[in-house]
Amino acid sequence: MKETFVAIAIVLCISLFCIFASSYTANTFTETQIQLDACIKSVYSENWEKAEAELDSIRSSFNKHDAILRILSNHRELDEIERGILKTASAIELENKDRCINELVSIAGIMRQIKDLEKITVANIL
Amino acid sequence: MATAFIRTIILYLLVSTTLRVMGKRQIGELSSSEFVITMLFSELAATPMGNPDAPLAYGIIPVLTLLALEILISSLFLKSRRIRKFAVGKTSILIENGKINQEEMKRIRLTLDELIEEIRLKNFINISHVKYAILESNGELSVFPFGQEQAPSRSDVGKKDDNTFLPHTVISDGVLIENEIERLGKSSAEINDELKRRGIASHKDVFLMQIDEQGTIFLVPKEGKK
Known part of the structure; x- marks a missing residue:
């Protein structure tokens, strides 16, 4: 009987961990997505100083969550986001609008992909 | 590199503990569901071990889930003969x-x-x-x-005496096994006296010493020592 309770406790812990993983990823990336949108808007209007500030806040917010995200998500995708942020930084410095938009959109795409994969849906399960 | 090393240690400990919790049975005695789970463990543990991009949780969570399922299913087996028959099969x-x-x-x-x-x-x-x-x-x-x-047993040929006695290992590779000595109702001093009578100075010079419940001693000194 004791073992059964341990098993039920394990199942409950795993379920709670999965719910935490899903909501943490969703919240983090939704928050970053808003910052990305703001950054894209600044790049469109060629306000480079504001875009740089927005990118800094994206970077610091991503770095803040990086350790936990690495426990929950595939490291390769997180590395791609990091690389994308670095490329955007250099594109902002060069004031290259097209490259900036391109990188920011691809970062947003990877984030959306990670967020979608963590969702508990029939499509993801199957 | 260091990550792979630490991950391997963690997964090894996890899988060993999990198998230990599952029970003591040998591979040849595993039921079909236990065999499947054991095979899955090795696969699941190997994935994050060899792939540094995958989080460790991708290995830990499936292993723990399987452990929990195995415990829950074996509890069901205890409660329902029909479920057990379905999963394990019948003789x-x-x-x-x-x-x-x-x-x-x-x-x-x-x-x-x-x-x-x-x-x-x-x-x-x-x-x-x-x-x-x-x-x-x-x-x-x-x-x-x-x-x-059938081969005749000792009682078939009129021998009623029981001459089967469990030998207790009291010294293994020079180390006195205290709980075995206690089980025989003896003390370490008595064992050392017995060794001296046989011309052995210390228990450290003994490779194996077994004593059965009747007091019969089996002694193997360490090679190159007397």
Whole structure:
């Protein structure tokens, strides 16, 4: 009987961990997505100083969550986001609008992909 | 590199502990569900071990889930005979009162050659000597011969004395095993006295010493020492 309770406790812990993983990823990336949108808007209007500030806040917010995200998500995708942020930084410095938009959109795409994969849906399960 | 090393240690400890919690059975005695789970463990643990991009949780969570399922299912087995029968399978009587059950052999897809081979492996040269042959749920064949084919026991030949005594290892590779000595109702000093009587200075010079419940001593000194 004791073992059964341990098993039920394990199942409950795993379920709670999965719910935490899903909501943490969703919240983090939704928050970053808003910052990305703001950054894209600044790049469109060629306000480079504001875009740089927005990118800094994206970077610091991503770095803040990086350790936990690495426990929950595939490291390769997180590395791609990091690389994308670095490329955007250099594109902002060069004031290259097209490259900036391109990188920011691809970062947003990877984030959306990670967020979608963590969702508990029939499509993801199957 | 260091990450792979630490991950391997964590996963090794996790899988070993999990298998230990599952029970002490040997691979050959695993039921089909236990065998499947054991195979899955190795696969699941190997993925994050060799792939540094995958989070460790991708290995830990499936292993813990399987452990929990295994415990829950075995609890169900204890409660329901029907579920146990469904998951583990039932025993098959292949020879009953000396008669081969051909229907059952067909059902479990066992050929006559395989049956004869298994019976030979149980040291019976002739299938006609077998009264019962039962295929257990773990895949092992139990064979029971007719009475006249059975080896006589000591009581059959009028010997009623019981001369089977469990030997206790009191010294293993120079180390005194205190709980075994206590079980025999002796002390370390008595063991050392016994060694001195036999010309051995210390228990450190003994490779193996066993004493059975009747007091019979089996002693192997360490090589190159007296």
